[in-house]
Amino acid sequence: MKVKEKLAKDHYNLPTGKNGRDDEELILWFLKDRRFEVDEAILKLTKAIKWRKEFGVSDITEQSVRRAAATGKSYVHDSLDVNGRPVLIVVPSKHIPEMYDRLEDERLCVFLLEKALSKLPDGKEEILGIFDLRGFGLKNSDLSFLTFLFDVLYYYYPRRLGQVLFVDAPFVFQPVWQLAKPLVKSYASLVNIFYSVSIFLHTIWSLKSI
Structure with missing residues (x-):
């Protein structure tokens, strides 16, 4: 996938795995959101992945928001x-x-x-x-x-x-x-x-x- 390869090359420091730069389902979702404009999708996707890391989305638990x-x-x-x-x-x-x-x-x-x-x-x-x-x-x-x-x-x-x-x-x-x-x-x-x-x-x- 062109986007996946471009992300690996230009944004190799981003996390991988679910909701990461190599998550094909996530990539496809942002492509659809940007009407398959690759550069726009990458810009929005990388912003989202960075935000998830900085905000600590994966660390939020039911107990932490109790x-x-x-x-x-x-x-x-x-x-x-x-x-x-x-x-x-x-x-x-x-x-x-x-x-x-x-x-x-x-x-x-x-x-x-x-x-x-x-x-x-x-x-x-x-x-x-x-x-x-x-x-x-x-x-x-x-x-x-x-x-x-x-x-x-x-x-x-x-x-x-x-x-x-x-x-x-x-x-x-x-x-x-x-x-x-x-x-x-x-x-x-x-x-x-x-x-x-x-x-x-x-x-x-x-x-x-x-």
Whole structure:
């Protein structure tokens, strides 16, 4: 594979093995993300591999994120959705930005993304994100963390998030979302907003990608 050989020659110092420079599945994923533009794929892939090493993705364990996870602010649902996608649930009302060290929240985010992706059935490539916005208030807004989340998804887990559902969004959420939309880049187009749980439950079955 041309990309694999180029990585070995020009980026020999990068780690190998799963999620490394010789991981053919990972290489193919970034090629598809960059529409098989080799140089663009290599640029984005090497950035992702370096980030995984620097962030210590392989060292994050359930025990290491136990304290942040105990809040219930985010978790991977036990069941897949009706299209066989793993479901990542986020409950922003349980997120108080100053309660924990920022790094704890970031590590929990990455741990749950890895967990959700590990549950992908054969033939499936994307996960579903559901934001349960019941009880959300301004004290829970955290544009900085939201930017981190979508940067991680865009640069390091591209095209892994298939759809985002905002459920029971209160009035106060609307101006927060207007501020956030430019920060989350193209992922804003994946978002469906439901202003009540009943509308969400009624509509979810008719959504083509659900």
